[in-house]
Amino acid sequence: MKIEIFANDAAKSVEVKRQLEKKLAERHFVFDSKNPDIVITVGGDGTLLAAFHHYESQLEKIRFVGVHTGHLGFYTDWRDDEIDDLVISLQSDNRQSVSYPLLDVSVKTRVAGEIKQHLALNESSLRRVGPTMTADVFIGGDAFERFRGDGLCIATPTGSTGYSKSLGGAVIHPDLPALQLTEIGSINNRVFRTLSSPLVISPNDWVTLVPVDPSSSEDFLLTVDSSYYHSNDIAQVSFKISKKKIHFAKYRHNGFWNRVKNSFIGDGK
Template sequence: MKIAIISNSGAKSQAASTALRQQLTAAGFDLGTKQPDVVITVGGDGTLLSAFHRYADSLATVRFIGVHTGHLGFYTDWRDYEIGDLVTALQHDAGQSVSYPLLDVRAEFADHTSAHYLALNEATLRRYGSTMRCDVDIRDNFFENFRGDGLCVSTPTGSTAYSKSNGGAVIHPRLDALQVTEIASINNRVFRTLAAPMLLAPDEWVTLKPEPREDYLMTVDQFTLDPQPIVSLTLKVAQERVHFAQYRHMHFWDRVEDAFIGAKQ
């Protein structure tokens, strides 16, 4: 088994990463960042998101493990003080994993070029300083004309991130669905949207067709893109999936309770 370790620059993460390298080397594991079987991130969800995009072309063969050194992490099963336990679990690895759906994003531009992205959490389309007007199609059928700051489309695992802050539902990651949430929509006698989150089935897709402008901002997970004029943005559940090495069961709703509610009384 070849293992890659990716850490953020924080002192706590660097110390945990060093300890992890030492213990993995002592246990006889092969360490390296090229074509790994397992990618271990040390930090938080942002570190894991960066690693996901780094190895997005190898998702069929790579499993991820997150080691958490901060305050909140939905993708991190291990804490920095559990390095020894993690190494022991790796020594008894039998290929066990859990997989989650991803978001497929395809952008068509005014110059007839296109771009393709995968998102672990979400993708957004927005305008800053002015209102965005955008036709929303579902399965190539017109649904509504949106007017507001923007739209967010998320995966189930991304439903606890930016989507939730926009009023989206928290979705269990075993559901192969995508969620569309509005970002500060305008609803009055002239302009009207659904004004509620939408859950789309795995065989459905949403296409955003913004009014021609040159000041749109698109995000894919933590990456901000300043694209050329967009004709359409089509989003659906991806064929690819992300795989996490799972050595112990971490109940999703326990994660949610711990992150947003706090210790049980």
């Protein structure tokens, strides 16, 4: 089994990575950063997101394991003081995994008509820098509404616990491979109307956002997880559940609702 350890630059993470490398080398594990079977991330959810995007072209053959060195992360099952237990689990690996849905993001440019593809683990959003964003919203190819406001966010089930939740969206279990569309600062008055409610979209449907007057000199801001893309050349953006999934090694992978409880509620004391 080939291992890659993907850590952030924090001193604690660097030290945990060093200890892991030493312990795994003593047990004759092979290290391979180009074609790993297991990617161990050391840091937090941001580190795991970075590793996910680094290896997104190899997701079908990689399983991820997260070790957190700070606050409890949503995707990280192991604490930094449990690496001996993690090494034992790696030694007895049975190749089991748990998988989560991902989001395909397809951007069509206005001038050249090119299609640019992105993949998100958590969410993607379209916003406008400066004036209010106006965009036509299509669901499954059918016109749904004309949105006016700061922007729109489309999240995966696991991403429903992040930015989407802060916008008033529901928390969705990843066994339901659905999209969630939430509004960012929508305008609702006698002239402008939106549904003003989060939408849970079937995996058989897709969401398309078509900016009104895209030729404006004002930039649009497209986010894909933690990446940002400024452009005034966006004709439309489409979102759908990807055929790809992210796979986590199932050593002691915490159940989804336990993750939600640990992240937002704690032990209630």
